[in-house]
Amino acid sequence: MFSKKKPSKIHIETVKMCKNKCGFYGNVQWQGYCSSCWREYNRENLKKTNHKTLPIPKQIVGIDESSDVPKSSPKTERKRRLKDVLKRKIDGKDSQEDRVNPYAQLTESLGKSKKDGALEILKKTRNVVDKIKSGITVENSSDIVQELYNSVAEKLETENAFIKLNMSERRTILDKLEKCVCQLTYSEVFSPPDDEQEDLTLQNRIRSLHWLNAQLLDAGIDETKPAASEALDSAIHAIVDLNSKQTPSDKLECIMLCSQHIMTALKASSDQPVSADNFLPALIFVVLRANPPLLKSNESYIMRFASPERLGSGEQAYYFTNLSGALQFIAQLDADSLSMPYEEFERYMRGEAIPGDPGKVYGCEQLRLMKLNFTVLEELLVGQKSLANEVEMLQTDMINFEQDFRRKLTEVIEKTPISLKKPIAPDAETPTDGSMLPSPLIPQSTGTLASIPVTTCFTGSTFEIDNSDETPSLL
């Protein structure tokens, strides 16, 4: 970096005193100032540098010069671009890879076609990219990019060099072409000042519509259902992500993803099939909730630089159209379109009132949960009360039953008295040695054993039991 001249120059000029005449030695590195005066000077004139380490002046001067010079002269342009390249190299490998890869990918996709045809496409692409980078208006950029898409598509269809390619390969080439051009020119053509202004307008508009809820829009999303509210969050996430993607195809993918989440949310909210009647309001609701950054810029960017196939009649085009519709609706939204009185709408817009909460939309998840828990608790309380009542009733029932039973029992007992013959008390004089006992029973076989009735007879001191196992019960 250092030329041979520099050190010698420094050597010669170090003897000079500080330009500020403060008494210290100046230095050519600090434009003839001493260190402290240079610092002062720096702070005043180049407010952007907060470096404690002192920058190399020639570089700073060089950058300032080139950015001040108008872009028209081709010499400075080349210089600037060259510097861009250098800067990117310094910035890190990623940005450099971004610059190299798109062409490489495009070349790769062109692999099967003949060399001269592929080279021509690459050359055309490079021309267009260079033209855009030379600072033409966005409209012109869009025109030449669309022209490029068309001419390449035509070449692929008609020229001999590409005759070996099949349908999907042609499509891949067109996709890569789009990707290549868009990645290389993104910083130049994305969100020009006019779009930025529109973005701000839209963002403020969405902010002023913060009071709109799903009910007022007829969005048909039931946020109290966890599945629906989860899908809604994913949809919001997807549409916010839109701004982080660089190519139209990636951006359109984001819109698709967002739409799919919205459909999930709608399906979770009701059994009806998802139709445009509820999809569009839901999308509007999501856009209002998300307030995605640079939405208008993204919309214009896709319209300007997406390849024509994407915005034809396909699914991506459909969802993109819906998003455009949603944005238009938001921009034009008034009291009529919400079918509410003008005064009411104005009051909401001025922030003097907030639409009546139908008990479904809450500021945040916690409030919603709290409300939900309150309802559950209330239900539990009611349940407990009724349970206590039932317990009480059951108790009285039991008491009643017992009393009733007792009463009935006594009635029955009274009705059917049982008189038992007293058994004859054994003689007091009978000896205890057992000599008076009757002789042991001798088993006798009787044919009519089974027919003996189950009764117990008390006959004297002896008793006979029939052969049945059951012991007779006496009450």
Place this chain on the structure above:
Amino acid sequence: MAGVKAFNFKVVLLGEGAVGKTSLVIRYIEDKFNDKHVSTLQAHFSTKKVNIDNTRVNLAIWDTAGQERFHALGPIYYRDSNGAVLVYDITDEDSFQRVKNWVKELRKTLKDEVSLAIVGNKMDLEKSRVVPLQDAEDYSKSVGAKHYQTSAKTNKGIDDMFRDLSKRMVEQAKNKPAATPTSSRTVLAGRSDILVSDTIPEAQPKTGCCS
């Protein structure tokens, strides 16, 4: 689709809410009808392949929100469409009036390049009809549209209607090659300044029918 003669058509469905647009599409795409609509099917964007006299036709059917409040968004939906299906409910006079409004708009913006199908749905409810058939047919004739009667519930007339419309769109496209869907590349949705480059029209006819 290179080399194969195939048409890509965009068909936009217009009509008031609850006239049965959704049921109509579901019936056509899946041959299903459910009074309770217990279906996981999405009806707002659907595609269908049709064969018309050995010509392959790919229909992309765009459903639109029918609520009055979204009426102003119509143009961004029907822009570049090859056909429009305008649905009304034969038991609802207002829905027929809405159809008339759509027709006026469509003729104004798309001129004769769009094939119109005016569809009286819910013909199974013939008893409570309020839009006289003769009136509807006369009106359709007067605006260069074709009138059809369908019932999504009993699956009557839907397939024929789409088939007939496809036929008419094919004829339209053959007469005017520039009106094929891929010509839409120059007129992009929402763009205020329409891209008219001298070189583009040349590319259209070639890519038109075989995009």
